[in-house]
Amino acid sequence: MTWTSVLNFTATSILWIAFACFIVVALRNIIALAQLLVAAWVFMTRVRPSAGARDLWDRYADLSPPISVIAPAYNEELSIVQSVKALLALEYPEHEIIVVNDGSKDDTLGELLRGFDMYETKRTQIALLQKTRILATYRSRRYPNLLVVDKENGRKADAANAGIGFARTPLVCVIDADSIIEPDGLLRAAEPFMYDDDSLVAVGGAIRIANGCTVRGGSLQKVGIAEEMVPRFQIVEYLRAFLMNRVANAHRNTLMLISGAFGLFRRSTLVEMGGYRHDTVGEDLELVVRMHRFMRDNNRKYRIAFVPDIVCWTEAPAALRGLDNQRARWQQGALETLQRHRRMIGNPRYGRIGLIAMPQIVLEDVLGPPAELVGYLVLPAAAILGLLDPMMAIAFFFVSVVFGCALSVGTLVLEEQQLRRTPTAKDLLRVGVAAVIENFGYRQINLWYRLTGFRRYFRKENSWAAVPRVGFTTA
Template sequence: MNWSIIEFASARIVLDLAWFCLIVVLARNAVSVFQLIAAGWVFATRVKPGRSATELWQRYSDLALPVSVIAPAFNEELSIVQSVKALLALEYPHHEVIVVNDGSKDGTMATLIAAFDLEISDREQIAVLQKTAIRQTYHSRRIPNLFVIDKCNGRKADAVNAGIGFARTPLVCVIDADSIIEPDGLLRAAEPYMHDDGRLVAVGGTIRIANGCEIEGGAMRKIGVTSQWIPRFQIVEYLRAFLTARVANSSTNTLLLISGAFGMFRRSVLLEIGGYRHDTVGEDLEIIVRIHRYMREQGRSYAVQFVPDIVCWTEAPASLAGLKNQRARWQQGALETLSFHRGMIFNPRYGRIGMIGMPQLILEDVIGPPAELIGYLVVPAAILLGLLDPVIALAYLSLTVTFGTALSFGTLALEEVQLRRAPSARDLARIGSAAFFENFGFRQINLLYRCHGIRRFLKNDTAWAAVPRVGFSSAG
């Protein structure tokens, strides 16, 4: 056996892998730079200064389309009453709250019946989109705009579909039962529909981390930044995702994701496409991609928008176990969506979605995570073998650390100028420190978790990986 040939081939593979990883990281960072510049341009030229809730009410209360807020709930006995009261108290002229008890195994249903004086309803379901059986429906004797569905467990997508089937309003808002919309959130989400000619089909908003905030009665009392590092790292991630990536993608008509924690949809379109899919763990991404696909194939003019002034607060995983389940599920959901709609990729029939949006999803969720993770291994190996100049390795480190930190600080600047949800200089410093230190451990752990999601996808493992919650009252 000619060992020199084998050694040369091995060295060549290591070198080629190192350069491939460097190119992928460079491409991802180039996309991030474009998104930051595009988001800055949007904020500077398009986004008007945020109107107060009072001004929105005075301008649009007589124009607001009725909205059904659909809140799926599973084992929410301890918080369901506060959550429902908060949804009922949202500042909106005409909205109903549809709570869907998705086969809870605790006292969620009994708590709802007792707290809101529920009685059996004879309301008919207009469209049957769910796969599991409806046990019973209820309305409140005291609160006319509260409707409750009790059904067998079928996970979130099935619960939302049940709510869509019972809704009678032109707009539906899908929200997690344990999330908190700011009081004017519905008005801000509905405002684009008031100026619309029928093209607008979906609107998303900003999701913020509630860990470290003071929550009372299902409402935000005081905004804060947690002292725990894992949720604090996620604050930085969410800022980048929503104030940079979503704003930029919305401005270029390539928005593929509206968070499952909060989204407002034109109900008729959801009915046309058959509601949410039941066979994916990433239903929030899949339904937006499917809306794009359906509207393009129908040849209909449409729009999907992101409105940064809409703010919804949610609890982030505080432990590595919870983070692993969440990130693996997100990764698996992205791969499932790409598999379902692979015919759209680089297909000019689907316009910018097929030519830009879907390839970007491939870069971010198929090529990017394993390539960056492999880079941490093969780049040092290439240096030790004398195959790669240490200057190139330093460039790789700069791309993943210095460059990433600079992008995070740029996003923080947009946050401070536009939304100003960081209440103090100390809180900004806490977020800023997280933007730097996330590059040393947290980022790499996330890559491992995302690779775990790739493995789950390849094994066709559709079991739901739950994220442990500690609850808002103790989220710090």
């Protein structure tokens, strides 16, 4: 092979890579635009104005099914007492709080025992779903609906399974221990079950970033915006995920993810499925994908719904340190889920889940991140070397960065029109600025973190690096 042949082959390869990157990124953004338009249409035509807490209570107090709220906790001593206080104060007719201490190495258990005057008691599990040993169970002298389960460390999926095994209610709500549910959040999430014909198996709700908000006595007192830029960028990401992606997918009955920060499930379905899997770092995505597969394999009528109203606030990583582990874990979990359920991809047996939803996950989580990151390097290089029309590189910049800015700002407009939870015009401007500048640096850093998830997946790493927490701002 001559040097000329080598150079021609290299040039051709670069061109093919450049075109592939452009097509993948453009297709992903077209889908995102379609989701934004569908979400806007749903909000304008299908979503009723949010009822007040008292109206919800008057309407559903006698209809609301009992709920067990399960909060897995690992090294949460900074915020666990406030979080549990918020759960106890939820405006719901009948609910039990089950906090599962998953072998914390800090003083999480001690904070619970002292903060709620706990004493050791006996509680029998009615379903054994976890893999690790239960060490003890505790009841509160002051709060009869509070149960604390102390167990050996087995990660969140194992802790959630332990809580499901102790629950005795028809519905279970699985949350992160560092999350704060809105006072009427359970009522809002449970509302779809009250109109149900026994086909509804799960409901997700919108999640917002609590960094910068003021918390008193375990409840959110004042909505605020964090001073750090990293949490502001995540506000924009969460708006896109919940007001655009989730709303559009739920409307098409292709919702594939219910956030681990808040999810409401029919307990009998979870038990029948065996609960969460223990051998993945993306247990929330895997659970919902497996739920679709389980129900369709058994030819059962089912629905998975989404509530666009804010139901929960969660603490996000305040700096890039911590965000890297979180995003790499999310990426690794997506790859593990796709590998485990690969026979669903493009399979007409699973209807729109196999033909639409699963290929969309492949595009967004397998092809998208490396295509965009490689495109930032290959297209400008190809243009400089004269292999590609410079307008092609400019077009790639437009569809990846400028178009991303437009989508973020569009989602922010949708949030302001429908929910209006940004407290002041100044705060709205600060989030709007973050929606633009996140595309210049932060977005690319996140792509790199996701490639780290690829590396962890291929190395079959199963370690779980905790995200550093700073705790809630208290009044």
